[in-house]
Amino acid sequence: MDQVNLAIVGCGGMGRRHLTGLAELAESDFACVTLRAVCDLNVQNAEDLADEAAGLLGQRPRVFLSVAEMARETEDLDGADVTVDTGVHHRVATECLDLGLHVQCEKPLALTIRGCKQVLTAAERAGRVLSVAENYRRDPMNRLVKALLDDGAIGTPRLMVETGIGGGNRIVITPWRHQKRSGTIVLDAGVHNADILQYYLGTVREAYGEAKIFEKVRYRGGTSGPGGFYEKWAATMPEQVEATGEDTLFAYLKFTSGATGQWLDSHAGHGQSRSERALWGSVGSLVAPGDRNGRPVRLFREGRELSGEAVLGYAPSYRLEPAAAALFGGERVAGYTFPFPVTDRKLLALEYYEFAQCIRGERVPEVSGEVALRDVALVYAIIESGVAGRAVTLEEIVDSQVDAYQRELDEALGLV
Ligand SMILES: NC(=O)c1ccc[n+]([C@@H]2O[C@H](COP(=O)([O-])OP(=O)(O)OC[C@H]3O[C@@H](n4cnc5c(N)ncnc54)[C@H](O)[C@@H]3O)[C@@H](O)[C@H]2O)c1
Structure with missing residues (x-):
């Protein structure tokens, strides 16, 4: 299979996780990516990632502090995997596309709708691939839920409840996730849920809701982050940060299909934490296990509860693509039990594999x-709805007709 040559741009926690995805792919029958370069403004982060890559991939990528120099000096570089922090996605992704590189960009595509559009325009202008690394929907359990819904296992979907409450007043992974200017947590994490809601049920037409900052000060808590990938920066984690970005979303959603959604996403929940993803339809209901835990899907219909293998009969169309089937142990897996870092790297390997296929056309x-x-528009529909004091349509957000919350960001970023 033809190899594609990539660079990782952004060598922080997610850059490190992406590297493990590359290693997972390299060890599989689907190996097709060579890591030629890594790039970061922080030389230590870049050098460290290059060292890790040498250990994991057997070849040390070149280290760069600037994307322009990287593109100029790396022969046959096909694409960049952009894992910089959210507030600069649009700038870095646009620069890579303008330099002729195909781009895989971490979610959220950009900090604002205008930022997203800037990247889309750059991809169109350059005639290059733009793929967004949204890993949650690639989880086999989310593929199974999607097939159950499409195959009518609960009849016509009527209601979806998506709830995540927890976090208290601790800093979630990094301080920048609590600053409006750099991609606050309800956007940075919430965009995953927004993707799942629309992956399952199609596009949202209208949202009514609001966002809040409950915790004005956040305190240092666990410093290792998901999978322990952030531990090496623990010494630089401040004791506390002032939060300028929202930590909670409350929303009522109307989907174009006619279904209704209720979405609660709070990273300021004290006491009992809660996580629920459930759907009700015209003949039954289901409970999805959430992301990257491999727990079984539960289906309730005809007075019975079915779970695990027993639900597969209601999802005849469920079939993982070959690379996913190879990594997760079968075309129609009903569950898996890998530890989090293993699941995480398998999903990231699948993102890279798809990106390579896209580059090869x-x-x-x-x-x-x-x-x-x-x-991104779904998250902003809720935030902007709270500012406007009324329900807003997704089209109003996509067209930037309603943008009071984002305007300050767009002005700061030079996007208006
Ligand atoms: N899909 C997921 O599950 C998931 C999980 C965590 C993070 N992410 C996403 O990954 C991205 C990075 O998050 P993180 O936690 O790794 O952040 P981080 O702060 O740990 O790392 C960001 C890195 O980017 C570098 N950087 C910033 N500007 C740069 C520039 N102009 N050029 C080169 N390097 C630059 C920083 O120096 C830093 O090393 C975010 O967009 C986040 O939303 C996704």
Whole structure:
């Protein structure tokens, strides 16, 4: 299989996680990516990632502090995997596309809708692939839920409840996730849920809701982050940060399909934490296990509860693509029990594999710039609804007709 040559741009926690995804892919029958370069403004982060890559991949990528120099000096570089922090996605992704590189960009595509559009325009202008790394929907359990819904296991979907409450007043992974200017947590994490809601049930037409900052000061808590990937920066984690970005979303959603959604996302929940993803339809209901835990899907219909293998009969169309089937142990897996870092790297390997296929012209990205823009738009529909004091349509957000909350960001970023 033809190799594609990539660079990782952004060597923080997610850059490190992406590297493990590359290693997972390299060890599989689907190996097709060579890591030629890494780039970061922080030389230590870049050098460390290059060292880790040498250990994991057997070859040390070149280290750069600037994307322009990297593109100029790395022969046959096909694409960049952009894992910089959210507030600069639009700038770095646009620069890579303008330099002629294909881009895989971490979610959210950009900090604002105008930022997303800037990246989309750059991809169109350059005629290059733009793929957004949205890992949650690639979880086999989310593929199974999607097939159950499409195959009518609960009849016509009527209601979806998506709830995540927890976090208290601790800093969630990094301080920048609590600053409006750099991509606050309800956007940075919430965009995953926005993607799942629209992956399951199609596009949202209208949202009514609000966002809040309950915790004005956040305190240092666990410093290792998901999978322990952030531990090496523990010494630089401040004792506390003042939060300028929202930590909670409350929303009522109307989907174009006619279904209704209720979404609660709070990273300021004290006491009992809660996580629920459930759907009700015209003949039954289901409970999805959430993301990256491999727990079984539960289906309730005809007075019975079915779970695990027993639900597969209601999802005849469920079939993982070959690379996913190879990594997760079968085309129609009903569960898995890998530890989190293993699951995480398998999903990231699948993102890289799809990106390589897109670069070779064999397919188009599943999470294209347009899909990712609508995910960002769903989060902003809720925030902007709270500011406007009324329900807003997704189209009003996509067209930037309603943008009072984002305007300050767009002005700061030079996007208006
Ligand atoms: N899909 C997921 O599950 C998931 C999980 C965590 C993070 N993420 C996403 O990954 C991205 C990075 O998050 P993180 O936690 O790794 O952040 P981080 O702060 O740990 O790392 C960001 C890195 O980017 C570098 N950087 C910033 N500006 C740069 C520039 N102009 N050029 C080169 N390097 C630059 C920083 O120096 C830093 O090393 C975010 O967009 C986040 O939303 C996704």
